[in-house]
Amino acid sequence: MRAIRPKLRSHTREHIVTIDTDSAPRIMFYGENLLVEDLPVGTRVIYPKRPMTPVANPRATIRYALNQPEDSPPLHALLRPGMKVTVAVDDISMPLPIMRTPDVRQLVLEIVCEMLADHGVDDVHIVIALGLHRRMTDGEIRRMVGPKVWDEYWPDRLYNHDGCDPDGIVVLGHVQGPHGQELVEMNRRVAESDLTIYVNLNFVPMNGGHKSMAVGLCGYESLKAHHTPHSIVQSNSFMDPPRSFIAHSFRRQGDLIEGALKVFHIETVLNNRAFDGPLGFLTKNEDDFTESDRLKLQAMKWTLDKLPFAARREIFMRTPGAYEMIACYAGACDPTHERTVAKLNEQNCVEVDGPADILLFGIPYISPYNVNSKALNPLLVQVMGLGYFYHMYRHQPILRDGGVLILTHPCSDRFDPVQHP
Numbered sequence: 167m168r169a170i171r172p173k174l175r176s177h178t179r180e181h182i183v184t185i186d187t188d189s190a191p192r193i194m195f196y197g198e199n200l201l202v203e204d205l206p207v208g209t210r211v212i213y214p215k216r217p218m219t220p221v222a223n224p225r226a227t228i229r230y231a232l233n234q235p236e237d238s239p240p241l242h243a244l245l246r247p248g249m250k251v252t253v254a255v256d257d258i259s260m261p262l263p264i265m266r267t268p269d270v271r272q273l274v275l276e277i278v279c280e281m282l283a284d285h286g287v288d289d290v291h292i293v294i295a296l297g298l299h300r301r302m303t304d305g306e307i308r309r310m311v312g313p314k315v316w317d318e319y320w321p322d323r324l325y326n327h328d329g330c331d332p333d334g335i336v337v338l339g340h341v342q343g344p345h346g347q348e349l350v351e352m353n354r355r356v357a358e359s360d361l362t363i364y365v366n367l368n369f370v371p372m373n374g375g376h377k378s379m380a381v382g383l384c385g386y387e388s389l390k391a392h393h394t395p396h397s398i399v400q401s402n403s404f405m406d407p408p409r410s411f412i413a414h415s416f417r418r419q420g421d422l423i424e425g426a427l428k429v430f431h432i433e434t435v436l437n438n439r440a441f442d443g444p445l446g447f448l449t450k451n452e453d454d455f456t457e458s459d460r461l462k463l464q465a466m467k468w469t470l471d472k473l474p475f476a477a478r479r480e481i482f483m484r485t486p487g488a489y490e491m492i493a494c495y496a497g498a499c500d501p502t503h504e505r506t507v508a509k510l511n512e513q514n515c516v517e518v519d520g521p522a523d524i525l526l527f528g529i530p531y532i533s534p535y536n537v538n539s540k541a542l543n544p545l546l547v548q549v550m551g552l553g554y555f556y557h558m559y560r561h562q563p564i565l566r567d568g569g570v571l572i573l574t575h576p577c578s579d580r581f582d583p584v585q586h587p
Contacts, residue, residue, distance in 0.1 A: 181516045183451060185209040190452040193463065194528030197542060197575045198478040199470045201528065202463070210522065213451055217439035218513050220490030224270065227494045228277050231432065235497030236505065241278070241430055244361055247286030252356045253278060254295045254327075254383055255365040257302055258310055259534035260373060261436055263482070265489045270434045272312035274365045274494075278432070279315060291355055292324040295364070295382025298389055299535070300585055301326045306538065327353055327383055335385040338426050341418040348391035350419045353383040357427065366433045368506050369489075370514075370558075372404040372413065374433050375503035376420025384419075391415050404557040407507065424499055433506045435493040437513055442488040475580075476540075482531045483538060511560070521566040527555045529575035541580035547573065 183189075185205045192211060194201045205211070221227040232241040245251075255271055258264055275292065282290050292315070294302055307324065308316045316324065328334050336357045340347045356362050356379075364382075368374040381389070391397075392415035400411035407413040423429070441448045445466075447459040455463070470478050492513065495505045533546050533554070542550075551573040556565070565571060581587070 181213045181215055182518065183211045183213065183453065185211065190455065192452055193448065194526070194574050195530040196528060197578075198475060198482055198531045199576075200463075200467055201574055202467060205526075210518075212516055212518065214438050214449055215513060215516065217437040217490070218492045220437060220492055221494075224273055224491045224494075225277060227491065228274055228432075228434075231494040231496040232277070232281070235430070236495060236501035238430060238497035241363070241496070242281060242285065244428070244430060245282065245285035245287055248289070249287055249360040250289045250358065251282060251287050251291075251361045251363065252353075252359040253290065253292045253363045253365060254353075254356065254378070255292060255311070256367045256373075256378070256382065257294050257296050257299055258306055258537050259299055260367055260369040261487055261489050262369075262532050262534065262537070263440070263485065263487045264537060265436070266486045267309060268312055269310050269367075270436070270491050271310055271365055271367055272315065274432055274434065275311055275315050278363055278365070279318070290319075290323065292319050293353060293355060293383070294326045295378065296327045296329065297381045297384065298329045298386060303538075329385045329389070339422050341422050343391055343415060343418060348415065348419060349387045350380070350422050351385040351388040352379075352423065352427070356383055360428065362427060362429045364429060364431050366431065368433050368435050368510060370405055371407060371507045371510050372410070374506055375407070375413075376416040376423075376499060377413070378431065379423045379427075379429060380416050380419040388419060391419070398553065401557065403559050403563075404554065406560040409561075420499065429499065430496065431499050431502045432494070432496045433502055434491055435495075435506055435509045435513075436489040437492045439488045439490055445485065475578075479531060479540070515560060518564050521562065521564055522569065523566060524570045524572065525556075525565040526572045527551055527574070529555070529573050536582065536585065539582040539585045541578070541582055542575075543581045543586055544577045544579065547575050547577055551575075
């Protein structure tokens with residue numbers, strides 16, 4: 167068996183291959199399995215950019231960001247003995263799949279907690295900024311924050327935000343939206359703190375920035391302003407904040423929050439190394455497969471076809487992403503997030519010449535709403551395909567108006583009995 171290396175191959179862009187008569191079959195996710203299919207001649211296949219080189223010393227990079235922040239005094243200059251500090255941290259809805267340990271959130275938390283202790287700040291709580299996502303389990307939190315932070319803070323000072331607890335939510339005010347007043351709520355502990363430090367893991371441009379505080383720590387009444395079908399329809403792209411109706415609502419609410427509270431933002435940026443080692447072939451151009459790559463694919467496909475659903479899912483869910491930190495920025499919300507988005511776009515954006523008539527997406531086994539669950543239910547398949555994947559663009563869609571969207575997923579009627587009863 168030899169690797170297929172066609173003599174003639176059309177590359178309209180560096181990361182785009184046009185299918186020819188002698189092109190290799192293409193691999194697409196099909197839930198907890200893979201499809202290997204020949205695509206029509208002329209089909210453009212978009213591949214990710216190569217993962218950017220990670221920072222050589224993540225802890226040093228984090229410390230530098232805290233000491234050289236964007237439009238803010240260094241973090242240590244904001245601290246004083248006896249003050250009340252809340253550290254908010256993103257939940258495990260990102261990255262997908264979950265990353266290997268140590269999670270970058272663990273690295274940031276350990277450095278921040280050490281700095282707080284060194285400055286005599288003892289009244290410290292760590293709040294998992296869930297928004298209205300499901301509560302993280304004890305094991306999930308421990309894996310994310312690491313044993314050192316877990317042992318020191320759990321359970322009284324390390325816990326999930328509860329957006330449905332009226333006693334734990336306060337109203338900061340109202341902002342004027344396009345359809346009336348929008349209520350701005352906030353976690354009570356955060357609202358009553360002298361300083362909030364938000365620890366963000368940034369994987370896509372729609373996360374971080376004003377969304378961190380406005381969504382991660384709000385209640386249902388605030389969420390109603392933007393998490394609606396109308397807002398989704400009005401958003402030209404979730405991943406292009408200037409053109410996103412949802413992002414505009416985040417900003418309106420976030421501006422009020424930043425004006426009312428003292429917040430220091432820390433945003434880490436990951437590269438796109440989702441797979442490596444034995445699964446590294448999944449991100450390669452199939453025409454460039456080596457004999458080893460082809461054998462790995464055949465073995466994996468044969469195994470997945472033979473295994474029952476639960477076993478296939480367990481294999482994927484137990485395979486963490488190989489993501490690495492490529493940047494860390496800190497300070498005021500807007501300038502910090504601007505640098506974050508610029509780095510994300512540098513890593514992820516592939517230039518495409520014009521929209522397609524037909525767009526094909528392979529839907530995988532995971533989404534922000536089913537981490538560590540028993541299935542990606544058919545409703546979440548639609549959320550992934552029509553929501554996140556379709557909106558994964560800047561400037562203009564890659565599917566023309568009136569075009570056809572094809573999703574590959576078995577769409578079984580499986581629902582996790584705990585996460586999605």
